[in-house]
Amino acid sequence: MAEITLTINDKEVKGEDGDTILNVCQKNDIDVPTLCHFDGIPDMGSCRICIVEIEGSGRPRISTSCTTPATDGMIIQTDTEKLRGMRRNVLEFLLSEGNHHCMYCAASGDCELQDLAYRFGIDYIKMPVTPSEESTHVDSSQRYLVADPNRCILCYRCVRVCNDMAGNQVLGISNRGSKAQIISDMGENRGESGCVSCGTCVQVCPTGAILDRRSAYMGRKTEVDTTKSTCLFCSVGCGNEIISRDNYLIRIEGDWDAEPNKGLLCVLGRFSPLYDECRARANKPMIRKDDQLQKATWNEALNAVAEKLKFTDKDKIGGLVSTHATTETLKLFAKYSDDMGAKNVGCIEGPISDPPEKGFDLSDLNDADLYVVVGEDLSEGLHQVVGFLIKRNLIERDKRLVIVNDEETGLIEFADKHLKISELDKAIELCKDAENPIVVYNDEAINQVDKMREELADNAKFFWMPPGINSRGALAAGLDGEFDPDKASCVYVMACEAGDISEELLSKLKKADFVAVQTSYMEPWDEVADVILPTTIWAEREGTVINMEGQELKVNKAVDPPKEVKAEADILNALAEKIG
Amino acid sequence: MPKVTVATDWLDVCAGCHMSLLDMDEHLIELLSKIEITSSPITDLKEPPEEGVDVGILTGAVSDTHQRRVARRMRERCKILVAIGDCAAMNGIPTMRNDLTPDDVLTRGYVETESTVDGKIPKSREIARLLPQSMPVHEVVKVDVNLPGCPPSAESIYFVLKELLEGRIPTLSGEYLKYD
């Protein structure tokens, strides 16, 4: 890129061809106030706070710096009396429309409009303060968020992220001028629209116009603790920020700096853990006596398990693990099972296929021109962020999506073609014609994908969606085998949060002589466990996981576990010591 | 040196701003060596003296004919008028009724409230009439200093009064400029 030289506020500064004036200012630490600008989404100059004066023949021209390309030799002023006055006017207009009475706004203290109003010393508003007649309907139809158009400043950040970043294409604008309003789909309530609750709009809204219901009024940014970690609800391994206050979990946000997701999260990672998890926490060790689980001390519970493991024939011992666990814990589990000679060990999700591709880079999705999705849904359940990364690319005309699946999947409305599995050959032909095809698949589609691999050789990339969260960690620990409940009379389960267990497996476990479960929640294990060993949840865990890309990602502890709850590895070590 | 005279009054408002004034605690005692509070809604004397005061303080928005009279009287009787609180400076809570007509507001309040039986909108010449819109003080009379906040902190009220005593019109920023 060619270097360009500009004069900004009488100082010579450098930029690159293709930069906007705002880019150049930011690169050179020149402070230009902004409001609608947001890193990572296209600028549109809707708020007009970032205006600058550009000198030319005649009077200086006033332009929004975020949308004006910087050119070599430009002479620019960013902070004149005139600009300050104009910015103040813009702010007063924004504050005068709608409801900007901060005393009863959940965003107060964390609001970019308020910050600017303070910065410009606004102590009264020249124009009449009147709520707009158009936008008094507060939309609280969505389960996780509330949209209050009265506090909306029409910066369009939410519209841009919903469409361009998360690819969900739900939000838009209706009407023009003072009647303009953010709408969902064709004007439906958000709860009845196609909104998939990814929450990206909540995270970027600069004001109190979109709020996370649960955390509203629970603490300002300066009052809460933020812990960067990794989402433990599927194998994308999205980077998140866990927001807590006094050891209480408040909210989960996407980490803009994290590689796989760059700030995006899906409903499973952002909202469900705090809104939808309603199982009772396992918070004390328990032993079954007279067919009832009863409170015990850690010593009693560990002794009961150690006794059983010690005196059971090793061929009758079974081990079942959840991939919610960190790689370190999975390796420890594998080591202790080996030490005991137990071989009937596997993951709750079943055996894991070990694909030839040891890893891939999700950001390659941006360079692909054809996406073939085999077996996966990507619109609900796991790996939704991969769905977003694909959908947002489909905005570009020459990119196509092909679904190979006998069922209807959620991505079909975005797809160019929906093929049956018997039509796999057509998909292979399309890949041959494409420049940069990427095949996204899961273990259900192994056979089809093997065939594609054979025919396409190196001409396509294959992205495996592992069945569990840390399946690659389980592979690294050698835990890819199958657990056979019929062969085990004494079963040790390291369940962590896992609760989605088939009835069949549960009923088989019920028949075993002895089942010990190391778990975060009582359900469904209280039905089958003889001993419950309470362990941490995602926000209390520390270690690493290996995501679908093969990247090792750090999981950090945001809050302390309840008093009697122990970390997974501590339980395993204590048990190993007792067994000797 | 004669003391600087100060009068306060309230309009469409809760008592929070006046509570914040009292919340100055020991600063109030310090200030009282330099200023004299001639009248206020929370003292025996309610109305600003006819001979006038140096500083007039108003809290609250202007929403009815009585409040408009009170605002005008304070303006006439003071040299420097200070509007304290979000309601006085920026219209605040009373703005909520601005997309309704006064009739709607009264009907809701006196007739439709869930606990009301056979309610009637009271009518008497002695009762002030609601203005079509509630307004911040500066829309009715000239204001010299606006101090927003709901309520503004005791420190910011103290800051404003100290600045005025020093002969300066205060400029608010940092901790002294808050809307909540």
Ligand code: SF4
């Ligand atoms: S959105 Fe911002 S400016 Fe508007 S009321 Fe809320 S905190 Fe105040």
Ligand code: SF4
């Ligand atoms: S939650 Fe996601 S899908 Fe729903 S409106 Fe916001 S950005 Fe769009």
Ligand code: SF4
């Ligand atoms: S809802 Fe928030 S993000 Fe969307 S346009 Fe309004 S202020 Fe901007």
Ligand code: SF4
């Ligand atoms: S895609 Fe997976 S890792 Fe990302 S937020 Fe959703 S559940 Fe968490």
